[in-house]
Amino acid sequence: MQKVNLFVTCLCDTVKADVAKKTVQLLEQLNCEIIFPEKQGCCGQPAINSGYIESSKPAMKTLIKAFEINNYPIVTPAGSCAASIKNYPKYFASEPKWAARAQQIANRLFELTQFIVNELGIDNVGARLAGRAVYHPSCSLIRKLGVREEPLCLLANVQGLEMLAIENQETCCGFGGTFSIKMGEISSAMVKEKVQHISKVEPDFLICADVSCLMNIGGRISRENKPVKVMHIVDVLLSR
Amino acid sequence: MSMKTSSKNFQERIDVQMQNDVMLHTVAHAQGLMFENRQIAADKLGNWEQWREMGKDIRDHVLENLDYYLQQLSDNVKKNGGHVFFAQTAIEATDYIEKIIKEKKAKKIVKAKSMVTEEIGLNQMILRNGWQVVETDLGEYILQCDDYNAPSHIVVPALHKSRAQIREIFKDKAGYTGTDNPEEMTRFVREHLRHDFLEADIGITGCNFAVAESGSISLVTNEGNARLSTTLPKVHIAVMGMERIVPTFEELDIVISLLCRSAVGQALTGYITALTGPREDDNCDGPEEFHLVIVDNGRSDILGTKFQDILRCIRCAACINTCPAYRHIGGQAYGSIYPGPIGAVLSPLLGGYDDFKELPYACTLCKACHDVCPVKIPLSDLLLKHREKMADQKITPLAERAAVTVFNYVNARPILWNTSVKIGARIATGLIKKGKLPINIGPIKEWTNTRDLPNPDGESFRTWFKNRK
Numbered sequence: 001m002q003k004v005n006l007f008v009t010c011l012c013d014t015v016k017a018d019v020a021k022k023t024v025q026l027l028e029q030l031n032c033e034i035i036f037p038e039k040q041g042c043c044g045q046p047a048i049n050s051g052y053i054e055s056s057k058p059a060m061k062t063l064i065k066a067f068e069i070n071n072y073p074i075v076t077p078a079g080s081c082a083a084s085i086k087n088y089p090k091y092f093a094s095e096p097k098w099a100a101r102a103q104q105i106a107n108r109l110f111e112l113t114q115f116i117v118n119e120l121g122i123d124n125v126g127a128r129l130a131g132r133a134v135y136h137p138s139c140s141l142i143r144k145l146g147v148r149e150e151p152l153c154l155l156a157n158v159q160g161l162e163m164l165a166i167e168n169q170e171t172c173c174g175f176g177g178t179f180s181i182k183m184g185e186i187s188s189a190m191v192k193e194k195v196q197h198i199s200k201v202e203p204d205f206l207i208c209a210d211v212s213c214l215m216n217i218g219g220r221i222s223r224e225n226k227p228v229k230v231m232h233i234v235d236v237l238l239s240r
Numbered sequence: 241m242s243m244k245t246s247s248k249n250f251q252e253r254i255d256v257q258m259q260n261d262v263m264l265h266t267v268a269h270a271q272g273l274m275f276e277n278r279q280i281a282a283d284k285l286g287n288w289e290q291w292r293e294m295g296k297d298i299r300d301h302v303l304e305n306l307d308y309y310l311q312q313l314s315d316n317v318k319k320n321g322g323h324v325f326f327a328q329t330a331i332e333a334t335d336y337i338e339k340i341i342k343e344k345k346a347k348k349i350v351k352a353k354s355m356v357t358e359e360i361g362l363n364q365m366i367l368r369n370g371w372q373v374v375e376t377d378l379g380e381y382i383l384q385c386d387d388y389n390a391p392s393h394i395v396v397p398a399l400h401k402s403r404a405q406i407r408e409i410f411k412d413k414a415g416y417t418g419t420d421n422p423e424e425m426t427r428f429v430r431e432h433l434r435h436d437f438l439e440a441d442i443g444i445t446g447c448n449f450a451v452a453e454s455g456s457i458s459l460v461t462n463e464g465n466a467r468l469s470t471t472l473p474k475v476h477i478a479v480m481g482m483e484r485i486v487p488t489f490e491e492l493d494i495v496i497s498l499l500c501r502s503a504v505g506q507a508l509t510g511y512i513t514a515l516t517g518p519r520e521d522d523n524c525d526g527p528e529e530f531h532l533v534i535v536d537n538g539r540s541d542i543l544g545t546k547f548q549d550i551l552r553c554i555r556c557a558a559c560i561n562t563c564p565a566y567r568h569i570g571g572q573a574y575g576s577i578y579p580g581p582i583g584a585v586l587s588p589l590l591g592g593y594d595d596f597k598e599l600p601y602a603c604t605l606c607k608a609c610h611d612v613c614p615v616k617i618p619l620s621d622l623l624l625k626h627r628e629k630m631a632d633q634k635i636t637p638l639a640e641r642a643a644v645t646v647f648n649y650v651n652a653r654p655i656l657w658n659t660s661v662k663i664g665a666r667i668a669t670g671l672i673k674k675g676k677l678p679i680n681i682g683p684i685k686e687w688t689n690t691r692d693l694p695n696p697d698g699e700s701f702r703t704w705f706k707n708r709k
Contacts, residue, residue: 013701014665015672015694020701036705039654047651049605051627051636052644058652066654139606168272172564176604183602184686185258189568190604191691219691222675 002120004032005067007076007085007109010042011211019211022234023077023112029238030120039066043084049177053091060088064101067108073119074109077234079140079147079210080177082111086145111141113209113233117150123157129239130160131204136194136217138210139172151209151233158236164201168193175216191220199226209233242330242361243591245390246575250598257573263392263400267570270399274561277505278612285501295498296616298491299552302483303543309452309485310534316455320517322530326482330360333535337444337477338365340531344475346371346441350433352459352466353377354446355394355555356481356535358577359590362444363388374436376465381429382406385413392571394578395503395557400570433465443469443527447480448555449495450532453488456516457532460499462509470515476527478515482536483551489514495554498614502556538590546625550585552615557582559609559619565602574599581609581619588626593635600626658702665700672696 004027012020024034041063047056063085067074076082086109088102116122135155141147155163174180174190181187194217198206206221206228208214218230246253257263282288302309314324327333341349349366351357351373366373375384379398383389386409391397398406403420410416410425414432418424445466447457457478459466470476486492492514500506519526542551560566560580571579576587576596584599600623609619630636650656671677675692677684687693 008701010661013661015668015696017665017699017701017704018697021704024705036702038658038702041651041654041657042647044648044651047644047648049624049627050640050644051624051629051631052641052648053628054632055644055648056651059648062652062654139604139608143607143611170608172604172606172608174564174604176606179601179604181683181686183565184689185254186565186568186602187604187686188690189258190564193568215694216691219675219687219693222692223690 002032003035003070003072004115005035005037005070005072005074007040007067007074007081008036009076009078009081009211011215012077016211016215016232019077019232019234022232022238023075026125026234026238027075030116030122030125032120035070035072037066037069041066043081045080045084045177048084048087048091057091060091060102061098064088064098064105067105068101071108073115074105075112075115076109077112077209077211077232079111079138079145080212082109083140083144085109111145111147111209113151113154114145114147117153123153125154125157125237127157127237127239128159129205129236132162132164132202133205133207133236134164134166134198134201134203136173136198136206136208136213137170138208138213141209142170147209154233154237155207158239161236164203166197166201168197173213173217175212177212180216187216191216195220195224195226198228199224203228205236206230207233207236242364243359243577243587244575244595245572245577248575250573250575253573253575254569257570258568260400260570262402262405263570264568266400266402267567270396271561271567274505278502278558278561281501281505281507284507285497291494291498292614292616294494295554295614296552298486298494299554299615302485302487303548303551306483306485306543309487310482312452313450313455313485314534316452317517317530317532318455320455320530321520322455322517322532324532324534326534326536327360328536330535330537333360333479333533333537334362334365336533337362337479338369340475340477341366341369341371341442344441346475348436348440349373349442349444350376350436350440350469350473351380352443352445352461352469353380353397354444354479355577356446357444357479358391360479360535360537362479374433374440376433376436376469377461378426378429378463378465381433382409385409390572391577392579393557393560394555394582400572437468437472440469440473442475442477443473444477444479445469447478447484447532448499449484449486449492450480451487451489451492451514452485454516456514458492458496459511459513459515460496460509461511461513462504464511467511467513470513470527471525474527475529475531476515476518477531477533479533479535482534482539499554499556502554502558502612502614542589547585547589547622549617550582550589550622552617553582553586554615555582556614558612558614562608562612563603564606564608565604569602574602581623582617585619585622585626593630597630597635600624600630662700662703665696665698665703668696669698
């Protein structure tokens with residue numbers, strides 16, 4: 001049995017706990033034992049991406065320490081939070097010891113689909129879901145983590161699921177963390193266009209491996225009353 | 241026009257631009273086309289990543305040895321019989337050019353497209369003196385006819401205009417009576433411009449890259465107007481940003497290969513010109529006098545800083561053609577002649593935070609620009625560095641600083657965080673019903689204007705995890 005630490009992320013811990021619960025469930029089905037290091041907090045993105053890097057360092061150190069309790073891999077169901085932590089080492093350029101510790105954590109950290117496909121070596125989790133789906137490849141997965149094929153490979157092996165291509169598929173949905181409220185109008189225009197492109201192919205499901213994009217696109221889909229079910233990839237992979 | 245293109249503030253600018261349906265349509269259409277063509281051209285060349293790496297290395301090498309190459313370039317231009325002027329500021333550059341125009345008693349000046357001449361406000365100086373200046377690049381000509389409407393793109397300055405709008409401009413300002421057929425309108429402009437080329441006393445151009453080894457300047461165009469601007473008038477003045485140098489023609493080949501493909505998806509543009517000094521005794525054409533004005537205007541302040549990578553830029557606009565934020569606000573919303581990702585990094589560096597402090601936030605950090613940049617400028621990282629600098633200098637809003645302080649304090653303390661998460665989950669579950677909150681103010685409103693909130697899943701994950709066994 002493979003022991004795995006879960007990095008839950010603040011969004012999944014507070015409002016989207018089901019995604020985290022299902023992540024635990026899925027990994028357990030794939031023969032993993034889940035550890036939840038309780039001293040973990042948020043990756044710090046809201047502050048870091050607003051430029052408050054210096055004042056975010058104590059929280060970064062807390063997170064590093066939280067995961068130093070063992071040496072097992074760390075898995076998270078959110079690409080953007082994974083990418084954020086993987087950037088820690090460069091912020092500690094002036095503190096080499098912390099940079100090294102941050103690097104250790106970064107090396108052990110995997111986004112969920114990346115972990116399942118590349119580390120566990122599984123590309124078919126035995127899921128079944130009938131319908132037509134659009135997958136939104138989040139910027140964090142494809143451009144920051146380089147995770148492009150892994151989720152697609154898992155989805156291709158979901159029985160009954162038909163994947164649809166949309167216009168400008170790899171374009172950002174407009175979330176961008178604090179961008180979504182700081183530049184509300186631009187963010188809104190971006191998500192409106194994204195939903196327009198999704199709606200054009202009339203899918204049953206919208207799937208993404210990032211909770212934050214789902215919150216954004218899903219929030220717009222809900223506002224427009226579109227008959228599209230918004231699903232985190234873990235939801236899909238647990239469907240039977 | 242100088243670098244700043246509007247006296248309105250950022251919010252006012254985006255409010256106006258986001259209502260401009262014609263612009264939004266032309267930008268979306270052009271982005272699609274240019275993105276696709278760029279990709280095809282890159283794929284056709286093959287080994288694109290290696291080409292990008294070479295481009296990056298060449299530009300980095302030049303920046304690391306800029307003093308040497310500036311000296312070499314300057315020596316060689318003089319050896320070829322040209323004049324070199326190094327302008328530390330925009331004013332020094334325009335003063336020098338003003339002096340030449342006066343000396344030559346010139347009345348008419350033709351100009352080929354050049355962003356740096358926009359940056360230094362060259363046209364304002366010329367017009368102030370009552371001389372006539374004619375923009376000969378078709379895009380720039382359109383904007384000049386339209387009372388110097390601001391450019392919205394660094395390669396395609398009139399990108400925001402539709403054919404129908406261009407026809408109206410020509411009709412009102414140049415006596416055009418034809419249709420909005422592009423070929424017909426272009427023919428009309430060509431006929432007009434022919435007289436200007438023949439009458440002009442001075443031709444002013446930019447410089448895509450200067451070749452240090454030979455003291456040549458190169459110009460990349462699709463219309464041939466730069467050739468006429470540099471061969472017919474008796475005096476040619478080229479204006480360049482101080483970093484736009486390559487060591488030899490070997491490197492020029494590589495950066496031009498990257499530029500043409502990245503900018504317009506062409507293997508080569510219609511005209512690629514290398515000019516080496518004024519006309520020689522046995523030449524039948526070319527200018528009698530050549531001046532190279534090398535502009536610093538804040539660039540040397542960027543050298544050696546964490547922003548140095550931005551000086552690698554070869555002005556192809558691939559980042560602009562890819563940017564989803566640019567797509568929805570257009571170039572004029574940036575309030576700078578340099579829009580899009582490149583502009584959001586460069587404008588605050590050259591023009592300061594007073595005028596351009598919002599630009600680094602007009603970005604989701606999606607990194608699409610980073611992937612297409614032919615010289616691998618980490619644009620989103622540099623935008624983040626701007627945000628960091630502004631946070632450090634405390635020019636960010638007070639409320640934001642206070643919120644971040646509280647957030648970071650709690651996030652660094654596991655016991656406090658643990659409690660906050662549990663309470664937060666309970667409050668969210670209690671308050672958000674069917675994607676709506678009872679109150680919609682401030683930041684929440686920015687979200688709920690167009691989107692529902694996520695429906696919370698009940699207790700926090702950590703509560704569930706602790707109680708499950």
